[in-house]
Each structure stands twice: as C-alpha cells, then as structure tokens.
Amino acid sequence: MGISSEAGFILLATFIKTAVVLLVLLTTIAYLTWLERKVVAHIQARWGPYLVGPHGLLQPLADGVKFLFKEDIVPLEADRIVYWLAPFLAFSLAFLSIAVIPFGEGFTLGGHRFEFQIADLNVGILFVFAVTSLGVYGISLAGWSSNSKYSLFGGLRSSAQMISYELALGLAVVGTLMISGTLSLRQIVEGQSGFWHLSGINTYLPHWNIFVQPVGFLIYFTAAVAETNRVPFDLPEGETELVGGFHTEYSSMKFAMFFMAEYANMITVSCLATILFFGGWHGPVFGPALLRALLPVFWFCLKVFCFLFFYIWMRGTLPRFRYDQLMAFGWKFLLPLGLLNILATSLVVAWLNA
Amino acid sequence: MVPLSHYLALSVILFVLGVAGFIFRRNIITIFMCIELMLNAVNLAFIAFSRFWGNLDGQLSAFFVIVVAAAEAAVGLAIIIALYRNRQSLNIEDFDSMKW
Amino acid sequence: MEILFYICAALAVLAALNVIVQRTPVYSALSLIVVLCALAVVYLLLGAEFMAVIQVIVYAGAIMVLFIFVIMLLNAGREIPSQRSRLAQWLGAPLVLALLAEVLVAIWRQFPDTGGPAVAAFDAGPEAIGHLLFRNYVLPFEVTSVLILVAILGAVVLARKES
Numbered sequence: 001m002g003i004s005s006e007a008g009f010i011l012l013a014t015f016i017k018t019a020v021v022l023l024v025l026l027t028t029i030a031y032l033t034w035l036e037r038k039v040v041a042h043i044q045a046r047w048g049p050y051l052v053g054p055h056g057l058l059q060p061l062a063d064g065v066k067f068l069f070k071e072d073i074v075p076l077e078a079d080r081i082v083y084w085l086a087p088f089l090a091f092s093l094a095f096l097s098i099a100v101i102p103f104g105e106g107f108t109l110g111g112h113r114f115e116f117q118i119a120d121l122n123v124g125i126l127f128v129f130a131v132t133s134l135g136v137y138g139i140s141l142a143g144w145s146s147n148s149k150y151s152l153f154g155g156l157r158s159s160a161q162m163i164s165y166e167l168a169l170g171l172a173v174v175g176t177l178m179i180s181g182t183l184s185l186r187q188i189v190e191g192q193s194g195f196w197h198l199s200g201i202n203t204y205l206p207h208w209n210i211f212v213q214p215v216g217f218l219i220y221f222t223a224a225v226a227e228t229n230r231v232p233f234d235l236p237e238g239e240t241e242l243v244g245g246f247h248t249e250y251s252s253m254k255f256a257m258f259f260m261a262e263y264a265n266m267i268t269v270s271c272l273a274t275i276l277f278f279g280g281w282h283g284p285v286f287g288p289a290l291l292r293a294l295l296p297v298f299w300f301c302l303k304v305f306c307f308l309f310f311y312i313w314m315r316g317t318l319p320r321f322r323y324d325q326l327m328a329f330g331w332k333f334l335l336p337l338g339l340l341n342i343l344a345t346s347l348v349v350a351w352l353n354a
Numbered sequence: 355m356v357p358l359s360h361y362l363a364l365s366v367i368l369f370v371l372g373v374a375g376f377i378f379r380r381n382i383i384t385i386f387m388c389i390e391l392m393l394n395a396v397n398l399a400f401i402a403f404s405r406f407w408g409n410l411d412g413q414l415s416a417f418f419v420i421v422v423a424a425a426e427a428a429v430g431l432a433i434i435i436a437l438y439r440n441r442q443s444l445n446i447e448d449f450d451s452m453k454w
Numbered sequence: 455m456e457i458l459f460y461i462c463a464a465l466a467v468l469a470a471l472n473v474i475v476q477r478t479p480v481y482s483a484l485s486l487i488v489v490l491c492a493l494a495v496v497y498l499l500l501g502a503e504f505m506a507v508i509q510v511i512v513y514a515g516a517i518m519v520l521f522i523f524v525i526m527l528l529n530a531g532r533e534i535p536s537q538r539s540r541l542a543q544w545l546g547a548p549l550v551l552a553l554l555a556e557v558l559v560a561i562w563r564q565f566p567d568t569g570g571p572a573v574a575a576f577d578a579g580p581e582a583i584g585h586l587l588f589r590n591y592v593l594p595f596e597v598t599s600v601l602i603l604v605a606i607l608g609a610v611v612l613a614r615k616e617s
C-alpha cells in the first residue's frame with residue numbers, strides 16, 4: 001500500500017512551491033534592503049549605494065558576504081542556548097506565515113489543480129496570528145539572553161509593544177472577517193472579486209474591503225507597523241535611545257537573521273493587508289492562458305510592493321514615538337477604536353442580513 | 355487509527371508529570387508552570403473525548419479551561435510579584451511563617 | 455498519519471520531563487512552550503483545528519509570554535536544591551510512579567477498544583464552535599468575560615508598586 005499518485009503529486013507540488021516561495025522571499029528581502037537604502041537616501045537628498053554594481057544593485061550581495069565574514073562575538077555571560085535559539089526562532093517564525101498566503105488564482109494543468117498557495121487552511125488568518133504571537137519570543141529571549149542592560153530593556157519594551165498591538169491587529173481584522181464570513185484567506189480574496197453595485201448600477205469600483213472597512217484598514221496598518229517594530233514605532237531599536245535594543249550584542253549572521261526576520265515580517269503584513277483589504281490578486285486579467293495564470297500573481301506583487309514602498313517612505317519621513325506615547329496610543333486609542341469598528345460593522349451586517 | 359486509550363495515556367502521563375513537578379520543585383514559578391501542564395493534560399483529555407464521542411461540547415470545555423487558565427495565570431503571577439517584593443525570594447520554603 | 459501522533463506525544467513527554475527537571479526557570483518555560491505546541495499538533499490530528507490555533511495564540515503566545523516576562527523581571531536564577539526532609543524525596547518518586555501506574559491501569563480497563571473513533575469526523579471549524587458557544591454556552595461565555603475583567607483588575611492591583 002503506497003501513496004496514491006494524487007497524493008504524490010500534491011507532495012511534489014508542495015515541495016516545489018515551498019522552494020520557489022522561499023527563494024523569491026529571500027531575494028525580495030535582500031533587495032528590500034537595497035530599496036530601503038536608496039529610497040531613504042533620495043528622500044534625504046543624497047544618493048545611497050551606487051558604487052557596487054549599476055545603481056548599487058549588487059550591494060545586497062556585498063552585504064551578505066560581509067555578514068558571512070564578520071567575527072561572531074558572543075558576550076561572556078550570555079546564556080548560550082537561548083542566545084543561539086532567539087535569532088533562529090525569530091527567523092523561522094517570520095518565514096512560516098508565508099505558507100498560508102495565496103498569491104494568485106490557481107490553474108489546471110493536465111487534470112491536476114495547481115494553487116498559488118502552499119497550504120490552504122480554513123483557519124488561515126488565525127494561523128498568521130498564531131505565528132505572530134510566537135514571534136514575540138524571538139525578541140524577548142534575545143534581549144534577556146544577551147545579559148546586557150540595553151538588550152534587556154530593548155527586548156522587554158519591544159515585546160510589550162508587540163503584544164499590545166497584537167490586540168489592535170486582531171480586532172481590526174474582525175470587521176473584515178464578519179463581512180467575508182470565513183477565516184480562510186483564499187475565500188476572503190475570492191469574496192472580493194467583481195465590482196460594487198449600488199442599487200443595481202455598476203459603479204466601476206472594485207469590490208475590495210477597503211471601501212467598507214476604511215477604519216479597520218487604518219487600525220490594521222498602524223498596528224502592523226507597530227508589530228514589525230518599524231518607524232514611527234521603532235523606539236526599541238532606536239540607536240539614540242537604546243544603542244541597538246535587543247540586537248545590541250548580536251553580530252554577523254545572527255544579527256543578519258534578525259534583520260531578515262524584520263523584513264520578512266514586513267512582507268507578511270503587507271501581503272495580509274492586500275488580501276484583507278485590497279482584493280488580493282484581483283486586477284484586470286487578459287490574454288492567453290499562461291498570461292491569465294500569471295497576471296493575478298503580478299497584481300498581488302504590485303500591491304504588496306506599494307505597501308512596502310509606503311513602509312520605507314514612512315521611515316524616511318516620520319519621527320519616532322516616545323515609548324509611553326506609543327503604549328498609550330495602542331491601548332487607549334486603537335483598542336477602543338477597534339471595538340467601535342466591530343460594533344458598527346456587526347450592526348450593519350446584522351441589519352443587512354435581516 | 356490511534357485508539358482513545360493512547361490519547362488518554364498521554365494525558366495521564368502529562369498530568370502525573372505536572373503533579374510530580376508541583377510536589378518536588380521549590381521555585382514558585384516552576385510550580386505554577388506545572389499547574390499549567392496539568393491543565394493542558396486535562397484539555398487533551400477533553401478534546402480526545404470530543405472526537406471519539408462526536409460531541410463538540412468537549413472542545414468548548416477545553417476552550418473555557420484555556421480562558422480560565424489565562425485569567426488564573428495573570429492573577430497568580432501578580433501574586434508572585436507581590437510575594438517577591440515582600441520576601442525577595444522565589445523559594446517556597448521561605449514562605450513558611452504560617453507553618454506550625 | 456498515526457506516526458505523527460506518536461512523534462508529538464514523545465516530544466510532549468520529553469519536554470514535560472524537561473520542565474520538571476531543569477533548574478533554570480527560563481528553560482522550564484521554553485520546554486513548556488514546546489509541550490503546548492506539540493499538544494496543538496495533537497489537537498489538529500484530532501480534527502480540532504480551531505482549538506489548536508487558539509491553544510497556540512492564547513496559551514503559547516500570551517500566557518507563556520507573561521510567564522517569561524515575570525521570570526525576566528524577577529531575575530529568577532538557578533534554583534537551589536531543597537534543604538528539607540530527605541525522606542519526602544525518597545518516598546515521593548515511587549509514590550508518583552504508583553499514581554501513574556494506577557491511573558493508566560484504570561484507563562486501560564475502562565477503554566480497551568483498540569480501534570479508531572466510532573463516530574465519523576465532524577465539522578469542528580470556527581462556525582460550528584461559534585454556533586455552540588453563542589447559543590448553548592452563552593451564559594458561561596458572559597460569565598467568563600466578567601471573570602477576565604476581575605482578573606485584570608486583580609492583577610493590576612496586586613502587582614502595583616506601593617506609592
């Protein structure tokens with residue numbers, strides 16, 4: 001009794017999808033660092049990297065080589081096991097949530113259905129929240145195990161910030177879930193196809209959730225920026241406040257892993273924002289069958305890229321919050337606003353369904 | 355298929371390990387963690403029964419156990435912090451002023 | 455598929471042993487997180503997908519974070535071995551094993567079938583749980599929310615510094 005050919009095909013397809021997604025993700029992270037340095041530089045009226053390769057395009061490669069060759073310094077009293085575990089945890093959890101993100105419409109090839117998603121869970125969005133909750137450990141353990149004042153404070157502050165904004169993140173999404181009626185990410189996107197029809201007339205406005213959940217989107221994006229420890233919520237990593245925060249005592253590859261984990265989290269959060277509020281892969285689709293299969297992936301990547309650009313734009317423009325302002329904002333403003341959003345959405349949904 | 359007795363055996367082993375830790379350890383936070391281990395063993399039993407008897411109530415009981423465990427952990431850890439402030443120790447053998 | 459259950463069970467038991475054996479509280483906490491995640495996988499194998507994710511989000515992702523925070527704040531170092539009665543320690547281990555053997559035998563007598571579940575797999579998704587939660591169990595649900603409110607107030611009051 002062996003594995004049937006259908007199961008074997010699914011297994012092979014999953015391996016190939018995982019490999020492709022990992023490869024694309026790692027390259028995206030590398031070039032996101034390049035993009036960030038270029039965009040922030042141009043905002044600040046300077047050039048950014050331009051020496052290594054045309055327009056500095058080989059800079060990420062040079063950075064990778066640099067990280068590999070740097071000396072790996074471990075503090076004397078650092079807790080060895082946890083010190084090694086923390087960046088590994090942060091890195092692997094950051095990459096885990098990509099497994100449920102649907103990148104495009106599937107297509108049928110030779111009788112087999114091929115989806116642009118590694119795993120279609122019917123509690124997909126809860127899986128992403130679960131992985132985000134576990135991501136707090138990477139940072140707090142890094143801060144603790146380095147056995148240094150700056151690291152401990154940075155780690156504790158950063159973890160407290162992350163768990164506070166996790167609440168706002170969850171509440172912001174509940175409104176969208178009430179409208180879509182499902183927790184599966186693929187079904188949430190499929191519910192956003194077509195256009196909005198106002199009393200029978202086709203307004204050529206896409207059927208995206210942003211038009212019915214604007215407040216939800218704003219709360220979600222603000223909480224997401226705070227979750228990923230980016231400007232203006234990056235006090236725990238601010239150089240002027242806490243030296244390096246939780247990654248002060250880390251060097252070479254371990255530091256690079258934290259860095260990559262942060263960018264991977266940014267990408268995950270942007271992917272979720274497009275799936276939940278901006279229609280995922282929906283966009284004008286035309287042409288022959290191959291183009292029809294690949295165009296949704298292109299639209300998805302374009303929307304994610306817009307969010308990533310917006311992240312970098314904020315980094316170059318905004319000053320950072322003070323820690324007490326940050327926590328007060330999360331608990332006293334975003335949380336009540338999220339609850340009000342849920343109340344309003346549930347009233348409207350109940351009234352429309354009656 | 356895995357029989358019910360295997361799920362229950364796992365639940366019992368985890369529960370007894372929790373009891374053993376609760377009895378033998380001296381650090382108050384570790385004792386608290388063994389309590390959480392016992393609660394998890396019970397959750398596993400609930401969910402295993404829910405599956406094997408086709409009744410969703412077992413999963414809801416596990417849900418309420420998780421929620422109550424969260425509330426209990428919050429209050430318990432606050433008590434531990436208050437105790438630490440008073441005795442500067444996390445060893446339960448130092449909290450014996452009411453023992454005969 | 456059954457092999458996955460046995461792997462997760464072995465992992466959970468080893469990690470639970472590590473919880474009660476480690477002298478440093480942080481290692482115990484990390485081992486407890488491993489137990490929680492292994493149990494979440496077992497719940498998935500039992501078809502309880504919602505409970506598995508709730509276990510990870512609430513238990514492993516919130517309660518254990520609270521534990522780790524408190525351990526870091528109180529700077530709980532290595533634990534010194536007990537200075538009290540030796541007799542209790544020598545007597546305790548066999549008694550615990552006796553407890554284990556007794557309950558295992560009771561279970562084996564009560565549930566001897568070696569087959570799988572008699573009932574077919576049913577829908578344990580969030581919708582089914584939501585229906586049950588907000589209809590049959592709405593009173594425990596509301597009482598639990600009051601309980602959480604009381605717990606929040608209690609924790610804030612108890613952990614506050616004397617000012």
